[in-house]
Amino acid sequence: MKMVTIKDVAARAGVSPKTVSRVINGEDHVRPEIRDAVQKVVAELNYRPNAFARSLSSSRSYLLGLFIDDPVSGYAADVQHGALLRCRERSYHLVVEPVELQRQGWEDHVRGSISSLRLDGAIIAPPICDDARLLDLFVQIGIPHVLIAPSTEPKNSGAVWMDDRRAAHEMTQHLIAQGHRRIGFIQGPLSHSASGRREEGFRAAMGEAGVTVDESAVLRGDFTFRSGLELGETLLDLPDALTAIFASNDDMALGVLITAMKRGIAVPEQLSISGFDDVATSRAAWPQITTIRQPKAEMAAAAVDILTDPGFRKQRVGQAPRLMLPHELITRGSTGKAP
Amino acid sequence: MKMVTIKDVAARAGVSPKTVSRVINGEDHVRPEIRDAVQKVVAELNYRPNAFARSLSSSRSYLLGLFIDDPVSGYAADVQHGALLRCRERSYHLVVEPVELQRQGWEDHVRGSISSLRLDGAIIAPPICDDARLLDLFVQIGIPHVLIAPSTEPKNSGAVWMDDRRAAHEMTQHLIAQGHRRIGFIQGPLSHSASGRREEGFRAAMGEAGVTVDESAVLRGDFTFRSGLELGETLLDLPDALTAIFASNDDMALGVLITAMKRGIAVPEQLSISGFDDVATSRAAWPQITTIRQPKAEMAAAAVDILTDPGFRKQRVGQAPRLMLPHELITRGSTGKAP
DNA sequence: CCAGAGGTTGACATCGATGTCAATCCGGTT
DNA sequence: AACCGGATTGACATCGATGTCAACCTCTGG
Numbered sequence: 001m002k003m004v005t006i007k008d009v010a011a012r013a014g015v016s017p018k019t020v021s022r023v024i025n026g027e028d029h030v031r032p033e034i035r036d037a038v039q040k041v042v043a044e045l046n047y048r049p050n051a052f053a054r055s056l057s058s059s060r061s062y063l064l065g066l067f068i069d070d071p072v073s074g075y076a077a078d079v080q081h082g083a084l085l086r087c088r089e090r091s092y093h094l095v096v097e098p099v100e101l102q103r104q105g106w107e108d109h110v111r112g113s114i115s116s117l118r119l120d121g122a123i124i125a126p127p128i129c130d131d132a133r134l135l136d137l138f139v140q141i142g143i144p145h146v147l148i149a150p151s152t153e154p155k156n157s158g159a160v161w162m163d164d165r166r167a168a169h170e171m172t173q174h175l176i177a178q179g180h181r182r183i184g185f186i187q188g189p190l191s192h193s194a195s196g197r198r199e200e201g202f203r204a205a206m207g208e209a210g211v212t213v214d215e216s217a218v219l220r221g222d223f224t225f226r227s228g229l230e231l232g233e234t235l236l237d238l239p240d241a242l243t244a245i246f247a248s249n250d251d252m253a254l255g256v257l258i259t260a261m262k263r264g265i266a267v268p269e270q271l272s273i274s275g276f277d278d279v280a281t282s283r284a285a286w287p288q289i290t291t292i293r294q295p296k297a298e299m300a301a302a303a304v305d306i307l308t309d310p311g312f313r314k315q316r317v318g319q320a321p322r323l324m325l326p327h328e329l330i331t332r333g334s335t336g337k338a339p
Numbered sequence: 340m341k342m343v344t345i346k347d348v349a350a351r352a353g354v355s356p357k358t359v360s361r362v363i364n365g366e367d368h369v370r371p372e373i374r375d376a377v378q379k380v381v382a383e384l385n386y387r388p389n390a391f392a393r394s395l396s397s398s399r400s401y402l403l404g405l406f407i408d409d410p411v412s413g414y415a416a417d418v419q420h421g422a423l424l425r426c427r428e429r430s431y432h433l434v435v436e437p438v439e440l441q442r443q444g445w446e447d448h449v450r451g452s453i454s455s456l457r458l459d460g461a462i463i464a465p466p467i468c469d470d471a472r473l474l475d476l477f478v479q480i481g482i483p484h485v486l487i488a489p490s491t492e493p494k495n496s497g498a499v500w501m502d503d504r505r506a507a508h509e510m511t512q513h514l515i516a517q518g519h520r521r522i523g524f525i526q527g528p529l530s531h532s533a534s535g536r537r538e539e540g541f542r543a544a545m546g547e548a549g550v551t552v553d554e555s556a557v558l559r560g561d562f563t564f565r566s567g568l569e570l571g572e573t574l575l576d577l578p579d580a581l582t583a584i585f586a587s588n589d590d591m592a593l594g595v596l597i598t599a600m601k602r603g604i605a606v607p608e609q610l611s612i613s614g615f616d617d618v619a620t621s622r623a624a625w626p627q628i629t630t631i632r633q634p635k636a637e638m639a640a641a642a643v644d645i646l647t648d649p650g651f652r653k654q655r656v657g658q659a660p661r662l663m664l665p666h667e668l669i670t671r672g673s674t675g676k677a678p
Numbered sequence: 679c680c681a682g683a684g685g686t687t688g689a690c691a692t693c694g695a696t697g698t699c700a701a702t703c704c705g706g707t708t
Numbered sequence: 709a710a711c712c713g714g715a716t717t718g719a720c721a722t723c724g725a726t727g728t729c730a731a732c733c734t735c736t737g738g
Binding site: 048053061072077081088098109111118229264 | 413427435437452601
Binding site: 342344345346356360363391392393396 | 693694695696697
């Protein structure tokens with residue numbers, strides 16, 4: 001696999017390597033006719049600059065790291081995809097680094113990949129973006145980094161969010177507007193920061209509409225399909241029948257849906273069900289589940305934008321960038337008018 | 340972010356940079372006491388070799404590329420995870436490259452990332468590992484590459500497989516052993532290579548057991564949940580009731596399961612359902628689905644092993660490595676004795 | 679016609695590691 | 709005591725790009 005170098009291009013175009021470098025990097029101070037000539041040769045020889053040589057001399061790696069706990073989850077996949085596409089647009093590359101906080105030596109691995117790959121920036125996904133030790137490490141190393149949907153306002157890190165509270169608020173309003181009053185709610189796990197914000201939104205909307213929340217119809221789940229199944233049973237056993245159930249995420253909403261089906265309860269005629277996240281299976285289910293589209297890919301893309309923004313890269317002292325992205329209420333078959 | 344270089348280590352340990360390099364790379368010809376001393380300094384300074392400098396001089400990048408069509412799918416996530424972990428063990432890094440064959444310019448992107456990152460090897464996931472133009476490109480560039488579960492025996496590429504035919508054969512035998520005779524089968528899409536092999540296995544096992552296949556109970560799906568729902572309706576409408584349905588993948592099996600539930604058919608008492616792939620949701624469903632665990636992560640890890648094997652890297656002329664990995668029949672709640 | 683400003687261009691050093699090869703060291707022979 | 713082979717070690721060139729800076733070119737205005 002013989003490689004074409006910048007010298008080959010230079011020789012063939014009859015200019016110096018430095019000039020070729022200027023053309024490649026779109027710098028000024030090159031006469032148009034020379035620029036064209038060089039570009040022609042580049043195309044002819046199919047020349048690609050050696051990323052390693054470039055990084056070595058320019059002390060930029062054109063590499064971003066995506067640090068993530070569980071790269072297998074659907075959430076991770078969406079985040080990664082968003083980041084990947086944007087990186088490509090920006091001519092960056094993405095290196096995915098799994099971080100297992102519970103295992104010994106994670107600190108070394110993180111440190112190792114950052115310093116050996118000279119990452120230009122890092123994107124840190126939930127839930128590890130909430131770990132203080134991890135964040136300290138990034139701050140200490142001094143690498144620009146952006147958190148995706150962290151639970152609390154970070155001091156020295158950039159962050160990209162969605163408004164969980166408002167989204168849950170909207171979803172609740174949507175149910176109320178359909179005439180629902182007896183609405184059950186399945187909370188997310190305490191460990192997950194968004195859980196609390198979603199519950200707040202639910203309660204706020206209920207309060208504003210003057211609807212009392214039945215505390216026996218508020219149960220805590222753990223974001224798994226199975227807990228949706230189990231809590232669905234409990235909720236459907238309530239003496240005073242609910243007309244709607246709002247689960248804090250889609251997996252649990254799916255569980256409730258299955259439970260309702262098992263009992264022969266018609267959705268949405270007798271019972272409306274709504275979720276949160278818009279995972280792939282919420283579209284695959286039948287009826288499809290009304291949910292909140294969380295801008296996972298967009299948040300990741302925004303993080304890439306921040307990290308690769310030349311302005312940010314220069315004067316990134318002091319202000320940590322913040323960005324809130326819009327969500328979307330997606331109305332589908334699983335919700336309807338209250339019976 | 341000041342970086343520690345090999346010179347710093349060398350100076351502090353009182354040896355030459357070259358000797359430090361030898362220690363780092365575990366080469367011979369270093370006296371034990373010097374080796375220890377150097378390692379001590381490395382630890383003290385927390386030194387990490389600069390991957391770019393190393394690649395530039397050694398003309399190895401310690402980078403593998405994972406080329407994949409749809410990085411969002413669950414299949415992709417498993418493959419990626421398997422590759423990622425093994426890469427880490429081998430001190431390699433993984434760069435994920437989405438390839439959209441239907442879009443203009445994919446060829447340039449692939450070429451670009453290979454030559455600019457000087458990838459040491461490539462892993463190509465299905466379904467794009469079946470695209471002749473793509474494979475030609477890799478062969479032409481001359482980069483070592485391994486295909487994951489390709490549909491046909493590639494000429495000049497390595498490949499890692501599982502035995503779809505045998506797995507489907509086992510699953511069918513399992514159902515027959517439970518007393519099932521009237522077994523429905525949902526085929527996969529023709530576009531997906533494994534579909535045919537799975538159907539072969541099914542038919543072979545039925546034939547060996549002397550059970551006639553009812554062609555009206557063999558329907559073609561497209562691997563989606565929805566097609567499972569629809570075809571499930573058709574199968575359960577058959578006049579002569581089936582006692583088991585074997586779907587070519589889990590998503591479709593889940594569809595059948597839901598359909599059965601809607602109709603109040605008890606699983607597995609009245610109907611056994613089995614799938615293929617062992618995706619996450621097949622464990623989340625209730626009852627859990629009997630399925631074939633496809634060694635996705637293992638195949639990816641094996642691909643990494645092949646590509647990073649020093650022996651292979653040297654004398655990789657001529658023989659393209661082949662490897663078949665074992666699958667596993669996972670018996671869960673959705674199958675039982677025939678009624 | 680020349681000085682000077684500003685735009686172009688290339689020579690050369692440099693980034694941080696590894697490959698090559700010669701120099702050195704060591705214990706055991708003759 | 710001189711010699712030898714193999715194990716250690718380091719000097720130096722090198723990988724392929726970019727940063728620096730000086731040289732050069734061209735055009736303008738005095």
